[in-house]
Amino acid sequence: MRRSEHxxxxxxxxxxxxxxxxxxxVIAVAALLTAGVVGVSLAGVRSGGKPSGAAASGAPRxxxxxxxxxxxxxxxxxxxxxxxxxxxxxKGGKDGLVTQLPAVGAKVSRGRSLYRLDDRPVPVFYGTxxxxxxxxxxxxxxxxxxxxxxxxxxxxxxIGAQPASGSWVAQRPAPTGAASASPSxxxxxxxxxxxxxxxxxxxxxxxxxxxxxxxxxxxxxxxxGVLGAGDVAVLPGEVRVGAVQAQPGDPATGTLMSVxxxxxxxxxxxxxxxxxxxxxxxxxxVTLPDNSEAHGAVSAISTDAQASDQAGxxxxxxxxxxxxxxxxxxxxxxxxxxxxxxxxxxxxxxKGVLAVPVGALLALSGGGYALQLPGGRxxxxxxxxxxxxxxxxSGTGITAGTKVATAS
Numbered sequence: 001m002r003r004s005e006h007x008x009x010x011x012x013x014x015x016x017x018x019x020x021x022x023x024x025x026v027i028a029v030a031a032l033l034t035a036g037v038v039g040v041s042l043a044g045v046r047s048g049g050k051p052s053g054a055a056a057s058g059a060p061r062x063x064x065x066x067x068x069x070x071x072x073x074x075x076x077x078x079x080x081x082x083x084x085x086x087x088x089x090x091k092g093g094k095d096g097l098v099t100q101l102p103a104v105g106a107k108v109s110r111g112r113s114l115y116r117l118d119d120r121p122v123p124v125f126y127g128t129x130x131x132x133x134x135x136x137x138x139x140x141x142x143x144x145x146x147x148x149x150x151x152x153x154x155x156x157x158x159i160g161a162q163p164a165s166g167s168w169v170a171q172r173p174a175p176t177g178a179a180s181a182s183p184s185x186x187x188x189x190x191x192x193x194x195x196x197x198x199x200x201x202x203x204x205x206x207x208x209x210x211x212x213x214x215x216x217x218x219x220x221x222x223x224x225g226v227l228g229a230g231d232v233a234v235l236p237g238e239v240r241v242g243a244v245q246a247q248p249g250d251p252a253t254g255t256l257m258s259v260x261x262x263x264x265x266x267x268x269x270x271x272x273x274x275x276x277x278x279x280x281x282x283x284x285x286v287t288l289p290d291n292s293e294a295h296g297a298v299s300a301i302s303t304d305a306q307a308s309d310q311a312g313x314x315x316x317x318x319x320x321x322x323x324x325x326x327x328x329x330x331x332x333x334x335x336x337x338x339x340x341x342x343x344x345x346x347x348x349x350x351k352g353v354l355a356v357p358v359g360a361l362l363a364l365s366g367g368g369y370a371l372q373l374p375g376g377r378x379x380x381x382x383x384x385x386x387x388x389x390x391x392x393x394s395g396t397g398i399t400a401g402t403k404v405a406t407a408s
Contacts, residue, residue, distance in 0.1 A: 080268040084260035092252025093230025139171040146202030160207025299326035360406035
């Protein structure tokens, strides 16, 4: 047997009676792969005899296994919640009384009425900038104008050409001053000012104003060609009504309802310290309460860490991010709108690597690891990925089928 000064040392002369078996200490490594972190525990055992001291009752048994060539994938298992994603509160944008509200579970798309205010429809527009002022002056420009232009175009209305970003648009202010009783010569029209269109802005043109009027007639609104705050509900996309807080007859100034997206997804709270363990696009397997599985991938990872009580976690205030998993198919989820689930994320995958059970690793006192052959010889190895109780190994003399000792 090849001796290693790190794993085995000769006894000094006279330290043992003739005929006694020499003793050596083998350090067995047991690794626990939990949440991508490998823990190591050490137990002292004797070769050729009974375990000594505290190890007598808990020492692992030694058996023989073969080195295998296999595929390894790092995985992380976390609790998650099945639902419809982030909840958005909808508030009325102007004074009036609510006269009609949607049913919980209703889906509302672009151009459809979300609720009625003073018995007039409040349709949904897609976007991120709500209307915050009257759009009543030709040449007015802004992101709110672009929301109107984009939505009417998507609904099939001819809005004419929009000035390109970087172009100059004339804005002529309205005449001001009180009217005089005495006749006076007409004053010249105010000179127009020219404003450059910024990226992301729209321009209220004559064609757009006309399109607004036609659309208002179609949906049952007064055909004024003017839109203002609260006339439409600007939301990120098609929505599903999750809850209704208001009742018909309530003032529209408070929160009316909460909505979500229409696609089912899974939200997972991830400790901010583990952010590098999951990447957008990583595959995920979702285990449902009935133990059936659904598959998907990470579609979004929030960038603002919140305390765990805000992110829905339970790790005592640890800052957490929200990981969103989009599902490949929702066929298995037809009867579930929300449920606690288990999510297993698949990270890095290594194909065709040599691997052994983690219990086969021997920690050398001088550092590094080795595998022990049945005859006692030690082979130094380099370790790689740990996954599902196996560890990737490489080194001289290590091939698929090589028999090594392992703690079980």
